[in-house]
Amino acid sequence: DIVLTQSPASLAVSLGQRATISCRASQSVATSNYSYMHWYQQKPGQPPKLLIKYASNLESGVPARFSGSGSGTDFTLNIHPVEEDDTATYYCQHSWEIPYTFGGGTKLEIK
């Protein structure tokens, strides 16, 4: 199985500043054309919500404050400027092979 390691496990970011979340895969999840890495936001009591698909493609309706980057094994989710509503847990997930796996999650607090 491909292991996705997210860091940090938690972070606190001041309102209006940048939050950066990393996801490292145990093997490449990318071809020359596509990176099979996706990012989700989950708030308590709610299902996850897709933010970014294929590493850098912003899902429709998601604010442009969210951006994704990376290739190969290293991927990043950036949120800038952070807002109070961004308080949530963020997960990365790959769809490179079976089984699909998720990262352990990063809990974001807004100061």
Added chain:
Amino acid sequence: QVTLRESGPGILQPSQTLSLTCSFSGFSLSTSTMGVSWIRQPSGKGLEWLAHIYWDDDKRYNPSLKSRLTISKDSSSNQVFLKITSVDTADTATYYCARREFFDYWGQGTTLTVSS
């Protein structure tokens, strides 16, 4: 618009079989490349992908649970099903269905408690 809704028994005793239904609307599971996955999340913990069924009835399972899982669909009634045999307390979780391999739409989830 796309919606998915999970339903299940809520509570089971150990060794029983879990039957879950995902009822969806706003898309067709007969459309090429379309698919639906089941994912679960124990309370306060992370997400675990369980199984995926494609428009052409191809099925994929998490190897860690494969012997216990059966996914199926009824495209005409817009439903996807998941059976998990021999449940135990470790299967206590919220179970979600979600569309496609990048999970762009999710249901609200159905909670299962396994307890004797």
